[in-house]
Amino acid sequence: MARIRYYYDTETCKFEPVKTSTTDIVLNLVGFLVFSLIISIGLVSLYVNYFPSxxxxxxxxxxxxxxxxxxxxxxxxxxxxxxxxxxxxxxxxxxxxxxxxxxxxxxxxxxxxxxxxxxxxxxxxxxxxxxxxxxxxxxxxxxxxxxxxxxxxxxxxxxxxxxxxxxxxxIPAIQPISNENLTQFASGFGMRMHPIYKVMKMHTGCDFSAPNGSPVYATGDGVVISSEAMSGYGNQVEIDHGYGYITKYAHLSAFSVRKGQRVKRGQKIGAVGSTGVSVSPHLHYEIIHNGNKIDPVNFFFNDLSPAQYEKLLEIARQERQSMGGE
Ligand SMILES: [Zn+2]
Missing domain, CATH: 1.20.58 (Methane Monooxygenase Hydroxylase; Chain G, domain 1)
Structure with missing residues (x-):
């Protein structure tokens, strides 16, 4: 049962019943729904932001x-x-x-x-x-x-x-014959009196005097590129060490290696002799670097103490005549 509401009419000075139109009812309803929706959205976003799932x-x-x-x-x-x-x-x-x-x-x-x-x-x-x-x-x-x-x-x-x-x-680094007391180093590199030709001649290696048959050693690892008899050098062995270095061992009495053979430093390659142009048994030893004959005295560092090396340098500087050669 709908309640009847009254209002006081100042003109008639009486309470008159309130007449509610349908439009009013609809407007009220829409207003209420819109208000509810805004509140709901606010509450949901509040919940989502502050109370995560x-x-x-x-x-x-x-x-x-x-x-x-x-x-x-x-x-x-x-x-x-x-x-x-x-x-x-x-x-x-x-x-x-x-x-x-x-x-x-x-x-x-x-x-x-x-x-x-x-x-x-x-x-x-x-x-x-x-x-x-x-x-x-x-x-x-x-x-x-x-x-x-x-x-x-x-x-x-x-x-x-x-x-x-x-x-x-x-690289050549030892002496080619056993020379512990340095007594066998006979003649150094440089201008030397030739014992047979009796003229000053360039001595392109160094000489070690030693008894016939004394062992001759390779001064570095390499490959034998020559093991043959020559006119001036007599029986010679040549070793290619790579890196531009070749060594030559001349006037040998015997060969222990053949051409093409690989040799190790310290390996016996032949024996001291007096073949070719030579006055007495000795080893003529040369080092050729990039085609140039160089002083072997700088390549004996491996088996010498500094003091021995100093002594050897002194002997090598003395202008003793060579023991033969070309
Ligand atoms: Zn010589």
Whole structure:
């Protein structure tokens, strides 16, 4: 039963019943609905913003943990980077110096690893702290590139070390006959009186006097390129050591090697004699470097103490006549 409402009419001075039109009712209803809707939207957005769903809360927690992991990862990369830096430093200042390799320029070591843009696509723009994640990927990239260059450097040094060892074994470095007391060094390199022609002549090697048949040794690793009788040098052996070095051993009484044979430093290649132009049993020894005959006295460093070497240099400087030759 609808309640009848009254109002006081000042003209009639009576209470008159309120007449409600249909339009009023509809307008009231619409107003109420609009008001309710606004309140509802407000409440829902309040709820969504301040009371996230359980799933959203889990995701946020997971995000936090991921962020933490990336931060830890970044620290790990920084520590690996420091270790690599120490290796690079040692490489440039020790290993590459020892093996006479140029240091690797910093710009090569730090060569382009691409900017942050490379990884921008990986990430959702809404993700917070994307810099941490991009940073981790960039650090990893840089580290990989630097490690690759470091590995290449070690490969190069390994090759150089092998080459250096081979070179050290090949280049003439000992005396060709046993000469511990340095009493057998007879005549040095330079202008010397020739014992047979009786004229000053260029002596292109050095002479060691020794009894007939004394062993003659290869002064470095190499390949025998000559083992034959010549007119002036008599029976001679020539060894090619590579790196531009050839040694010649002349006036031999016997051969212990043949042409084409590989020899090691210290290996017996023949015996002292007096074949060819020679006054008495001796070994005439020559070193030819890039086609030039050079003073062998500078190549006896392996088996001499500094004092012995000094003494040998003194003997070599004395202008004793040679013991023969061409
Ligand atoms: Zn000689």
């Amino acid at each position: 359980e799933q959203a809360a889990d995701l946020a927690k997971e995000n936090q943990q991921l962020l933490l992991k990336y931060k830890v990862l970044n620290n790990e990369f920084a520590s690996a980077s420091r270790m690599l830096s120490a290796l690079q430093d040692r490489d440039d200042n020790v290993y590459r110096v020892v093996f006479e390799a140029e240091p690797i320029p910093m710009e090569v070591r730090n060569a382009g690893t691409g900017g942050a843009e490379k990884y921008r696509d990986l990430l959702d723009e809404r993700l917070k702290r994307e810099d941490v994640i991009i940073g981790a990927f960039q650090r990893l990239d840089k580290l990989k590139k630097q490690m690759y260059i470091q590995t290449k450097s070690y490969d190069e040094l390994f090759e150089k070390a092998k080459e250096k060892a081979k070179m050290l074994a090949s």
